[in-house]
Amino acid sequence: MNCGASEAKKLTMRTTLLICGKAGQGIQTIGYIISKLFVKSGYDIFAWQDFQSRIRGGETSFRIVVSDGKVRSLPESFDIIVSLDKENTKFYLPLLKKEGIAIYQGATDKNVISPPIEELSEKAGGSKFYANMVLTGIIAEVVCGELSLVNNIIKREFEDKSEDVVSANINAAKLGYEWSLKNNVKKFCKITPKKSDGEKMLISGNEAIALGAIAGGCKFISAYPMTPSSGIITYLSKTSDKTGILAEQAEDEISAVNMAIGASYAGARAMTSTSGGGFSLMVEGLSLAGMTEIPLVIVLAQRPGPATGLPTRTEQGDLLFALHAGHGEFPRFIFAPTSADDAYKLMLKAFDMSQKYRVPVIILSDQYLADSYWTLNNFDVNAIALTDYYAQTQKNFMSYKITDSGISAGMKPGSSENLVTADSDEHDESGHITEVLAIRKKMNEKRWRKFKLMEKEISHPKISPSKDPQIILVAWGTNSLIVEEAAEKLSQSGIESVAVSYSELWPLRVPEALMNVDSMIFAVENNLTGQFANLLKTKGVKIAGIISKYDGEPFTSEQIAEAVRKKL
């Protein structure tokens, strides 16, 4: 961002903004446009949103961290806080750094930038409706963004709106920008202008998951709306004319999972997505996928439970449930992406593994990932392989052939004269109901035999380099980047620490680094009971303690570091 203003405040490599206001005030739009502005200007951002379970009013914020691309966690406090609403100001202002800048209308405090937002909005479009764009313009100027870029982004964002609306919005942003310029507000732009090194993507966790599904060959999704998972089917529906995917809203989650299984039986790569409550309803279907050996990918976007819980918040409370969900015993994969990038890649792997082993794969996401924005390089489309694991047309095809590997290659019904069967009862090789106990035994063993090979598909957890650390922090899923940052912080403060971060959870692989070591091992989990820690214990890992958070918010790295210090 080209900003030569000498009054610019000193900046670290990390600038943080929090934009807040009531639901319905267009906070997300401001946040998204500002994020885009940074990205278009060549910077990496990470952003996360917090909402309440309502459509209008209440408190909602959009938090942006601008960084050199390595920071992937939220700060305790912010350099800039912008508010569109009084109550929100009261609620979020405590998060402002001492030297930070606050921007809101009607402030009396001299240190606060207090723009005439409503007035400018009226001026721009004849109503208060454009307040958020006025603020966007102001923020853009404060962070030294270019107005032309802002205009382009607005145009694209509102591309399906009428020309009048677009120009009023652009006008509002301009008025805000100019007001800020004229009033010579403090600047936050030590970030020296960067050449935009090719266009990077600004993408949300849900979008990355959806895009990964597309790249993984998904052809069918059925789902029932549920926060924070709805963005996935929404994206797949919106893009279906381009991808040919059939995206259907089911009458309930039971239908959603059974439709996905039906589509998969017919030969389409299929998935469903939901949150904990909906997943609960899918559990019988999961067991069906296990029994019928029909590939299935389920995205479980976690939120705090039990029951309805906190619908718009984040938690990692469903790991052991996902692992043991479904009556009877059958193998499954469980992946928990650590980032949007990882989410995309794991979706490809999920579809691939599901097809190869004919087992269900569960992707554990959460609100933190679903509603966060990431700056990513384009994915390598050449990495898209889409291996065809179907049986070649052959005589004597049987859907449940007993093999050494346990894998019985599938076939698409109708693709040849072979008959393709699926049976929820215990069955023989041809898929017919059996009550012969010896066959039951063999089939149960056949299904389970796949697990041995599945174990080998699992990548080891990521271990940050260190020799002889005092502390090992184990993380899984979306916690991982935060925990890695915490480990760095601890090491810098003299407590040699490493992070072991898991994104492929099951089958569980335990690296040497966790066995028979003198280091104290802490499991860091966004839940109350330390679910992953319990899993590690079954493998003999000695857990010194659990660092947990279960109030609906993600960790900050500082909170983790602090918790570790307290435990020493």
Added chain:
Amino acid sequence: MNCGASEAKKLTMRTTLLICGKAGQGIQTIGYIISKLFVKSGYDIFAWQDFQSRIRGGETSFRIVVSDGKVRSLPESFDIIVSLDKENTKFYLPLLKKEGIAIYQGATDKNVISPPIEELSEKAGGSKFYANMVLTGIIAEVVCGELSLVNNIIKREFEDKSEDVVSANINAAKLGYEWSLKNNVKKFCKITPKKSDGEKMLISGNEAIALGAIAGGCKFISAYPMTPSSGIITYLSKTSDKTGILAEQAEDEISAVNMAIGASYAGARAMTSTSGGGFSLMVEGLSLAGMTEIPLVIVLAQRPGPATGLPTRTEQGDLLFALHAGHGEFPRFIFAPTSADDAYKLMLKAFDMSQKYRVPVIILSDQYLADSYWTLNNFDVNAIALTDYYAQTQKNFMSYKITDSGISAGMKPGSSENLVTADSDEHDESGHITEVLAIRKKMNEKRWRKFKLMEKEISHPKISPSKDPQIILVAWGTNSLIVEEAAEKLSQSGIESVAVSYSELWPLRVPEALMNVDSMIFAVENNLTGQFANLLKTKGVKIAGIISKYDGEPFTSEQIAEAVRKKL
């Protein structure tokens, strides 16, 4: 049984019978009447049935062990095998002991008793319909039962049938009895006649569970039919005019569990029952009970899965599922009865604990328990306490009061002017939705705090006495009695063994006897993956191996002993 016949075959203290035939031939009736005959004659029996998932035809057997009351497991082979059908004869005859007696029509083998069943049936009632009663008469005579007793039992069994039918049945039994007497068939009656020491009960596992529910104060059950659980609601429905219980068949399992929760909210002790597939559908409701802290008892009668699996067989495959079922984190109890006696008692405890802690309690039964018959002394009705845990009417009553124990005493809506609330969202003390994260944290901790006290309610597992055993066999639920017998057998054969049998599974208590011992610890489980073993591992118990069975049949003690020997 008064049988002076000198040709009586020598008997051990354990006589075993297997009665088989097609579904629809009345095998269960024969088995039940013969069992009753033994009990009425002063003996203890244990009986189990195996069926197929059909209404007519196929193979089904009723297996009876007559003993001095200590034997509680099925034999590998039988002293007497009686068959009403050719295919069944072929199927089950391999289970006959060398010196055993086979009884079926049309045999050519001289060692086989071959009565003219159909002829006698025609004679008794003018149709083949009474074949099972003819056989009943024959068996009664072979085991030296008294005909008058048989008649009484038949009369009672058919009490709602017409007089004609009753007398035809009695007649058929008589003809069978007389035929047997006349033909001087080999006798099995070393069992010396016993004085009937008070009337003992002959009761099935499902009936014991249902009776336990009644004694536990149950006032409402809603369930959806599912083998092998249906017997519970059937019994509660049938007896509802005596107990005042409302027993309702729900439109599906989701409704069943939500109805039970609703009834419980209103103040009725309430339950539901199902098998794995139905339980899968109840999982969201379970989470609701956890969140709303509404007492709930669920009986999960296991059968082999995944999915529809083997609907009429037995397995212990749903332990870890039951333990982790439901999104989010909340405390629960899990009990797994080891016998009908235990089942009755645990139902009382289940209702009591559920009321006291306002948590869900899951009873893990299985087909083996559900469909088995036990000889029991009358339960002590004076042990029925039914403590009232409701709050005294008070000012400032709040449904979710935060307390040191974590328990917020409940109240029946309408019982006073206090308002009673329940909320599936995270809520404040008054039960209203909250999105204040600090309250969420407190509420989550409050709910979980109960777990500490719940742990203290758990009885230790039963440990068979032995010093310094070479082998420890860990069992849970219905396996326990079989495993105890296996341990005795092993000890007798020189391999000093003890059984540790769990019927109160969760919160998990690990006795000293399992920690830091030199003995080899084997987990014996009716599943493939050793689910309880995994649980023990989280507590640091060293498991040397798993002895598992997952073909749909229960263990025999001999199979377990043999498996241990192989592992040494």
Added chain:
Amino acid sequence: MITAEEYKNEIKSAWCPGCSNFGILTAVRNALFSSRIKPHEIVLVSGIGQAAKLPHYLRCNFFNGLHGRALPAATAIKAVNPNLKVLVTTGDGDCYGEGGNHFIGAVRRNPDIKVVVHNNEIYALTKGQASPTTPYGTKTKLQFDGVKIPPFDPLLVALALGCGFVARGFAGELVHLADLISESFKFKGFALIDVIQPCIIFGQHKPEFYKDKVFKLTREHCISDYDSAMKLLRTSTEKIPIGIFYKKERECFGAKSDITCSEPEVIKRSVAELMSEFC
């Protein structure tokens, strides 16, 4: 005497300012006090959705359960303690979507509960996906090229299922709606009141649009005649009738009196008696 005041509480609404749900809230409150039901004598039962938040905004007993599962809970509450009045407040998604099988089940079972469906023809709380009642062709963020299914007609289906009290209200007609609710309390059995509840955020039409659209059924319409009700529902006119379409009592589900007490002495006796049957 009970006043509307007794039903007021301090809870701040999470509804959008100006939402027609507030009208329903007022109507429910007025119906409750005009029916002389005290706050502790009624249980408001709901699932999840905007509509389902209503119980929080009245000072009374409530059970706010799972999305789609209000009816089984409400059915059982009434069944075990008939002394309680039970009113369900639910949404079109909650009641006809996720809860469809319980809608069938509850209508057929006929517990003595009253069901007010805030029918805004949308899944509002999850930000605007189609519900079963969303009109054909409506574009939503998920059904981006328009809903492809003709809408579910709750009253017609309820009639086909044998519902004994079939009514439609409008959130903008407070007195009429309150009367409908009061009427439903006089009726013994499952009463369905589907309420036109325009959503000002995701809805197709503003509340004003319906003001002129609706007309109140009069005595002309014979509410005890099934076929007239059918016909009225089948005949599509410019105007939307509100009021009671059909009313007929039949056998209700539930215990005759409060069965929630587990009396030790009574239970001991019945256990003893039942044990003797196993001997």
Added chain:
Amino acid sequence: MITAEEYKNEIKSAWCPGCSNFGILTAVRNALFSSRIKPHEIVLVSGIGQAAKLPHYLRCNFFNGLHGRALPAATAIKAVNPNLKVLVTTGDGDCYGEGGNHFIGAVRRNPDIKVVVHNNEIYALTKGQASPTTPYGTKTKLQFDGVKIPPFDPLLVALALGCGFVARGFAGELVHLADLISESFKFKGFALIDVIQPCIIFGQHKPEFYKDKVFKLTREHCISDYDSAMKLLRTSTEKIPIGIFYKKERECFGAKSDITCSEPEVIKRSVAELMSEFC
């Protein structure tokens, strides 16, 4: 040419000897071959129950899923590969009980699938509990003092939900039933054929009872007229009409062509295109 023989397999039936399900099996088989559908071109889909075992007794593709969940699976199978024919065989409990919400969902969504409901008015496989269609007053082992709810009328409800092919068959009228099924294959959309299927074990009446009770609808009955269909269903007569009550095509759910193939090159292109939108 395809023959009925091609559909025969060696699987031994688990149905009771003499059960009317065998009649339905024959009718399905005859309809399939007379409709010239080859075994690999059709998928039989079912849930769990006696009825739901039917797919095992024909030599063809089948998907025998969960109790109550045949319709969503069948819907999706047809939706992703419209070249497949899809026939659901299900029971009254499977389809109208456990599966009630999918019945609503599937009728409304209108996939091009054919649904034969073996309506024996009982849960047979679980040994005789009441189903939604069990007649009022019937005593069962669970409803020991008689069913207290008027039965669910599947055809009436289907009509109310907008079903485009509403028919009733009788398991004892093989040719008529096979014709109905063949007709349903000529119809594009969700076709419901509720079949009177007397259970000789738990049923109220023997098959013979219905032989004289049923009568076949003739041309007299106008199958394109909704109101006539309604009326016919509402009018209770001594005799039970079998045949097509109502028929009308409308927009179907599902892809226009087989979308089951994930072509790497096509997918790479669309991913590349979509990525550019995030830049």
